[in-house]
Each structure stands twice: as structure tokens, then as C-alpha cells.
Amino acid sequence: MSTVAQADPAASAGSAGPLAHRRPLGDRIFQILAAAAGVLVLVILALIAISTSQQASSWFSTAGWNIFTADWNPATNSFGALSFIYGTIITAAIAIILSVPISVAMALLLTEVVPRRWARPIVYVVDLLAVVPSVVWGLWGILVFAPWLQHIYTSIASGVKGIPVLDALFGQPVSGASFFTCGLILAFMITPIVTSLSREVIATVPAIDKEGAYALGATRLEMIRGAVWPHSQGGIVGAVLLGLGRAMGETIAAALVIGSSPVITSHLFAAGYDMPAVIANQFGEASGEFRAALIGLGVLLFVITIVINLIARGVVERSARRHRGA
């Protein structure tokens, strides 16, 4: 069926029949070059995995399961990564919780509410968030945003003093550079990608479903809940996962605003650390076992983001295929 749909005279001539012998050498060389460029993607991914794990192997073999302890002290050659893994999860979670409702609301605004000629400038503006380089977010974050946030953190902390759960989460602000500041900036940075992916998913909802809902007398909100949401749920989960992957791997902004303190604490306003940030900040002075440990953190990060991306792309593709088939 797919061969009929993709009628391709040259390919059929090339694969079989007498014409195959007459295909010029240049034509075949070009095909090989193109295929090599395509396969390069797979080669690079494999090389990343092999070369970085080779450089990190001494950390993995000497530390063993101790890599999952919280003891990180280059002076004593103990490299436990738990506090960085914790920080990565916490900051990415904050970013997702803050960014996803805004992104999905904006995706709905763009697809279902505003007319198309207004949607374009709005998309440009949202995409500007992605044009601001990571390091500029970090610079602004540490010099302008964090000092400003510190006042807010202090007043929130005094407000929740003594309240059981809230005190544990929002008490004791140390400075403006913290898990929460990092999560906020990551949220700004992943909003464009989550918005545009959600918008793509929502745009595939068949017009007939939406018109059907309206014909039954639904308001726009009811139409979104009844027709758009069931259709795009899966795809939006994929978009959120891709945003999560981005948030976990984002390096420079995090390195500048997270506070650089390897601790595991429930206080969101406390200075912390995450995996990409510690690599960026400490790699310059590292050698030997220390360097192996930092590259090893990179390997962990690579594995985590690859797994998240594989799942996310799988989810997006499956939901897209299901709806195309239906």
C-alpha cells in the first residue's frame, strides 16, 4: 500500500530491471553520501554514549553504588551524585508545574480563541523567549531577578512560619539564588517548546468534532473539554515530557542561579545544585577521578534525557498515528 502511495519511477528503476545497470556512478555516489549523512545521526549518538562512558568508567567502577550517595567532596575523592540528581528532579518539577498550565492555556488560546492573523504575532512573541540565550537568562537571573525575588522569598517565609508543610517547603530563604529561582527560569525557557508542541497536537483535532460539539450547544470551554481534550491528551503528555527533558538538561542558566550548594533539603528557597550546573561550574578545575565523576554525571544526564525523549516521541507519534488512522 505504501509503495503505491509513493510512486517513484527512479527508485523502481534503480532497484530492479535493466535500467539498474545504466544508473550513472554519480547518481549512486550521491545516494550513498545522503545515506551517510542520515546515518551520521545514529553514529554521533552511539559515539556520545561510548566516548563519555569510557572517560567516566573509572568513576563508575571505583564508586560503584556509592554514586547514589549524597557525599560530594573532591578533596577526599568522594563523589556521590545524589544531591545533584535530587536538585535536577526538583528544579525540573518546579519548571513543569509552573510552565505546563500556562503553555497549554496559550496553545488553546492560539488554536481555538484568537483568529489566525492574531495567532501569528503571538507565536512570534512566545518564540522570542526561546531566542534569548540560556546564558542571558542566567545573567539576568543572578544579577536582577534573584535579588528581587529574595525580598519576596523573605516575606513568604515569615508568612508561613510555624505552618507544618508550608514551613518545610517555603521557610528559611538564604539568598535569591535557589531551587525555586532556577525552576522559575527553567519554566520561562521551556514554555515556548511546550506551547508549540501542544499547539501542533491541538491543531490536529478534526474540525468536525469541534463543530459537532458546538452544534450540540456547547460553550467553547465545553467544546474544549469534550472534543479537544480527549483527542489531544496523549500528545500533550508527550509535549510535557519533552519540556521535562529540556528542563533537566538546561545548563548555563541553572549554573548561574541555582546557588551552587550540594544539599538535599525540602526548602525550595534554599540554595541547591543540579547535574548540568555542577558539570559546568566545576569541570574547569577537575582532573583525574574528579573529571571522571563529572563526565559520569554527564552520562547519567544523557541516559535520563534520552529515555525521556524516547518515551515522549513514542507517545506523540502513537497518538498522532491513532488519530490519523481514525
Next chain:
Amino acid sequence: MAATEQPAVDLREPAGWRRTKNQIATVAMVLAFGIVLIPLGFVLFTVIAKGASAINWSFLTGGPIPPNVVPAGIGGMGPAVVGTLLITGLAAVIAVPLGVLGAIYVNEYGGRGPLARVVRFMADVMTGVPSIVMGLFIFSIWVLHFGYSGLAGAFALACLMLPVVIRSSEEMLKLVPDPLREASYALGATKSRVTLTVVLPAAIGGIVSGALLAIARAAGETAPLLFTILTVTATNANVFNGANTALSTQIFTNATQPYLGAQSRAWGAALTLIAIAFILMIVARIVTARFTRYSN
């Protein structure tokens, strides 16, 4: 006529709570956009306000980059501007042709075959690899053997750009209508000739604009450069040999300094970097507007 007494059907807009809820939802969506504008406006305003006072001609061209303690106004970011342009340019020279070739394979040759599908899927996955991992990768595979250089930085940026260029170019090739290819085959052209002289020119506008956007993103990247170019303070016009420098890594090292001169240089460099990204983006829009023949 009067025999069938119809109950009065209310065909007006839904009233009451349902209508209110709908309005609340609409307001919330507009509000979401407003919330996004706040940090964007805040960051752009700060960078322009603080950067504009730092930037002048000698800032952009002068060098070497002074030590952190030196107050603003002395020396310049010239070496970093040169480094950013050279390294990003070299990365584009490496990644764009390979990316376009890869897209040609995926769309023109591979089609729905298993290898093309794997390449397409893994290119998507590769866009999600953190930029710092690319830096570590090039450090392990290149810098450890051949030392720090602009070329190493360009390799790291090229690794980030490659999957983006493949995917954006593929989307553009997909838009070229099949009858164009078939007409060309009918004249007896080989597949490579059809691709290079018919399909590629038809899609070139979109491909160039996608590539420019990828370059704009790469120009602002810091993490892949940290361990590959080693951020020096003097101009190194030889990208193939010796440590180099870039605007992004200069911002990173200056941002954490307590000295006002260093901070001012960081703001100036930030504005320069954003200006470069914006110029590339605007050129991409112009290219899209002028040379796009087929679009969805």
C-alpha cells in the same frame, strides 16, 4: 399548524453559570499570554538598558578583554565577537550541508523504509540531548587528543545543529509537490539530478530559513563551548588551532564577578549576542517571505 405545540427552544447564547465559566476560561487563556510577556519584557528591557550603555564601537572591536577588576569602558569584547562569529560560522559550514543531505536521504531516498524512520526518530531524540553533554562528548573525543580550539567548539555546536537542520529541511522537502519530481523523471533525469536541480531549488527558501534559525540558536549556546574552546582573552583568528573565546562564555565568566566593570561587560556582550540572534532571525523571516514557493 397550531396542532403541534412546540416547547419554546432557547437558541440564544448559553446563559448563566455555563456562560460565566466559559468567559472565565477565556480570560485565563489571555492571562496566560500576559504572564509570559512579563519575564520576556523584563529580561529584554534589562539587557537593552544595561547593555546599551556598555556598547560602543571600541567595545565591539577592541581587545584584549580586560581582567575582571578593570572598570567599564576600557578594553573591549572584540576577541569574543570574532570568536563567536568564526566558531558559529564554522559550525554552520559543517552542520548545514550534512543536515540538508541527511534530510534528502530521509525524504527522497529513505521514504518509509525502516532506516529512514529510525534516522528521523533518532534525529528528534537527538534534539533533546542536553548541550552540556555535547560539550563533554567533544571534550572526550577531540579535545583530549588534539587540544582546545575553535574547531572543537564548532564541532560541539554542529552536533547540536545537525538534527535541527535535518528535521526542518525535511519538512520543507516534504512540501515540494510530487508532480514536479515526476515531470523531471519523465524527461529522463536521474534521481540525484532531480533532487539537486528540481527539488532542492524548490525548497531552498524554507531550508535556508530553518538553517538560519538553527544558527541563531547555536550562536547563543554556552555549555558546549565551555570545555572545548577554553575562553581566552585575546583574539585568535585561527579557529583550527589554539584556545579561543566567545561572547557566551565571556558572559558566563563575567556574570558571577562582583566587579561592576565585569558585570557591565557581561551586559554589553549579552546585548551583542541577542542582537546577532535577532538579526539572523529577521533574515530568516525575510528569506521565508521572499523565497517560499510551497508552504502548508
